[in-house]
Amino acid sequence: MKTYIEQHKERFIEELFSLLRIPSVSALPEHKADMQRCAERLCELLLEAGADRAEVSPSRGNPVVYAEKIIDPSAKTILIYGHYDVQPAEPLEKWHSDPFEPVIHDGAIWGRGANDDKGQLFMHLKAFEREVRLGLLHHNVKFIFEGEEEIGSPSLPEWIREHKDMLKADICLVSDTTMISESVPSINCGMRGLSYLEVKVTGPNKDLHSGHYGGAVANPITVLCEMIASLHDEDQRVAIPGFYDKVVELSDEDRALLSKAPFDLEEYKKFLDVAELRGEKGYSTLERTGIRPCLDVCGIWGGYTGTGAKTVLPSEAHAKISMRLVPNQLSSEITELFKRHFESIAPPEVKVEVKACEGGDGFLIPISSEAYKAGSRAMAEVYGIEPVPSRGGGSIAVLAEVQKILGIDPLLMGFGLERDTIHSPNESYLLKQLFAGMESLSLFYKYY
């Protein structure tokens, strides 16, 4: 693959940039047309890469891109999953360059989606292209690229069920995760699930003058803060009754295995510029993000947030809350537990509304499979060191559904790095990783 990359590098970059320039933000309805545009551009690239067919397939939500190349019905079939939607770019003022006008500097591509997931799915297009053009392809290959991963894949499970026969495969290959570090390759063998909710606390029925009413009327911001503060106990455990009931405790052996992953606490703190970390008592940092569930406030707003001083006792306060779940915790159950608990702790001075936004279950992947071994061998050859099996803290909600509906395991060969700050301003993707990813995926074809 190295030589092939050398020969086509400039075209590769230009093709990837054509995807990054489309602001396919699934969370914001005003980008509807961009979703279609991005899906169509992907079809073009898939056909150019060598797919027999590629189509923009409608779903209940944003369209799904499907493509395939069938060389032999009796050969093994690789189903490649990726997503072409991206997170909102806000806060825009923190970007050093336009999030949707990618640039290259310091050895990386900078822009929204550079890694997550346009950069990573693009590696699959090019690894596939090489196999086809050099006449090396000995698998059937199918692609599904969805446009709703960042909003929890609300439509894809239904679409997969409807196209179950068409999607028949032996393995679902995914590049949408990170490696432990630049020098320590890893393969994710488990991901957390997600419950995402929005809450609204209403006090008085209108914004009030804080001088005339302050001290006499419950302030919904204060009440919301009290409620949020009560969601963790002193040991930083999530204080929602029943939250941990189904969490599988790992054996000491499994914990010992996980703790072998190289991790430098001081480097981690330095990277984040924090003096101290905070997490559930009794667990290490890697365990806290890998095998333990958690609750985070992703956004909060209420009252006057403009320049200067407005003395208002506001009518409403809002927050967005995400919970990361581990295997056996069901997203639908946790969402319901949260809702019931949050409503139950609301004091009588306010009204509370809880709205479920999205969710998905976590999952585990066996590391004994043929596919895992092929992936591991491929990455070992590229990085000169065997990849570590790791647990990712993030969620790809739909993969648990893929596992259930199609009865195949996902294999998570991700090449992102912490430094890429996906979901944040100044997302980037190292060219080195982009190309090492292409090489690894090309070798996966060889060894699988």
Added chain:
Amino acid sequence: MKTYIEQHKERFIEELFSLLRIPSVSALPEHKADMQRCAERLCELLLEAGADRAEVSPSRGNPVVYAEKIIDPSAKTILIYGHYDVQPAEPLEKWHSDPFEPVIHDGAIWGRGANDDKGQLFMHLKAFEREVRLGLLHHNVKFIFEGEEEIGSPSLPEWIREHKDMLKADICLVSDTTMISESVPSINCGMRGLSYLEVKVTGPNKDLHSGHYGGAVANPITVLCEMIASLHDEDQRVAIPGFYDKVVELSDEDRALLSKAPFDLEEYKKFLDVAELRGEKGYSTLERTGIRPCLDVCGIWGGYTGTGAKTVLPSEAHAKISMRLVPNQLSSEITELFKRHFESIAPPEVKVEVKACEGGDGFLIPISSEAYKAGSRAMAEVYGIEPVPSRGGGSIAVLAEVQKILGIDPLLMGFGLERDTIHSPNESYLLKQLFAGMESLSLFYKYY
């Protein structure tokens, strides 16, 4: 005055509207030119009403409008204070009509500043005009209208000190407060002071993916919520050490007197649509807003606040916090106490910044003065019932300074009503109150 109002009503409304149409929002720097425009329009109206001179006088901040009519150096001098700046109109989507395009319906004028304070200062212009035009004026009259009251009058004290001789007067007359109800006139004999601060809590140095880091890194929104929740104790007292040290406790007699003010708790709750009220244990609602200090969160923001779900563990969280103070609590001291306390309770996982925004001391006004008696007699004649001495929960920061620098007491003849929802969307001012105010002020000239 009734006849005079009948004759000039339409012109009055048109003149007041010309003021309301100018978006003189002092908190937002983009309205700089509107401040100047509003000050100039006031000068025109003052000259037309009969002032000998009127000028837009520069200050360190927005200009001050000064006008005067001196009829006899040995006569008593009334100094009229008002402010031409208004609160921001946000949230705009909650207004039923354009905040800066006033309309009349349901017996009221609707628009930002309709009451606070353009509507109320306008009553003075017209009461003065009538006295001048009918040849009845037997006082010297001076006007100061400032453009920074809503941001805490940062420049006016200095301007007053510089023009101390010019401002010599016997009483400072102000209409910028509310009456107890439409049928229960009242005169404010005390106002609360203010300390307004902005706080910022910083966790990691960038927004993070809540899946990759959630559970391992302190979330600044959660930390801010915990810190805000800790600012009140179980008795709803402000839990800042030293906060109550200088608060004057009222005697049982004084409390009994205050409790005579008519107040319907059920009506109050119904007006606000809340099932329960919340406030400092051991005090009534009127005491909580009149004679007790308090702390409110006026605004909070952090993380993703747009549509849909963004799974972010944000870098920063912010809040705007106002404290209403009672006599003897010094704003500068309380601001410092808050700052010290808030910084001291920050856990090591975050960095905290506290910025003082504005402040002013509270004050009391003797009800035995000649001016108070004249005001009381005037309102009694208009409303058919003697006004109740009350304590306003709001703050007019600069009046304590006027008291100190010029050595004269303010007299607060305000005609606003709770229903006017000043500082909120759909601010209004009843025409009935506008005209009753003009009558009362005209009678004040007669009886003072």
